[in-house]
Amino acid sequence: MPKSNFDRNTLKALALFALCVAGAALTKPLEAHDLNEHVTRAPLAIVTIPRPAEGRLMHLRGFAGRGTIHFRDPTGTRCRVAVTRFVAGDFGGYEGRQSGPVRIAIHNPRLVKRLQDGHDLVSGDIWTGFTVESGLPQNAGFVINPGRNALEDVFGLRMTPADCGAFRAAL
Secondary structure (H helix, E strand, C coil): CCCCCCCCCHHHHHHHHHHHHHHHHCCCCCCCHHHHHCCCCCEEEEEEECCEEEEECCCEEEEEEEEEEEEEEECCEECCCCCCCCEEEEEECCCCCCCCCCCEEEHHHHHHHEEEEEEEHHHCCCCCEEEECCCCCCCCEEEEEEEEEEEHHHCCCCCCCCCCHHHHHCC
């Protein structure tokens, strides 16, 4: 019996991608003045996707997965963590192989506030205020969709207190 290329993980990745794209279409777009706010040198949030899965659908090719967003207050004394969904790729199809976790540092306070408020972060809408540290080429498009599921999209992002160790490694 021939093995199908369209397995269960691919289906999950594509469904997550479709959900994030639909959510991104409904979020309030960033205004140009939002990105002119002071950008800190040290990250205020770190997005980590430990094991992104590769998926394909016709000309779409990319990665999807779940991970965490670690938030830090500006003083660096209090940290919180939330679950996030993540997709990356484009219509041309990212040709490289995924190697290791995806890690994105966010330096702009407005971008951090949007994530804390449960809004998607779409890389095509922003050009500054974040750094792709690992797992993706600098020009890859991505969507960070904070929350565990659709209920958190409606009732708000659930954040829990966390150790600030994720930030010590980034400083």
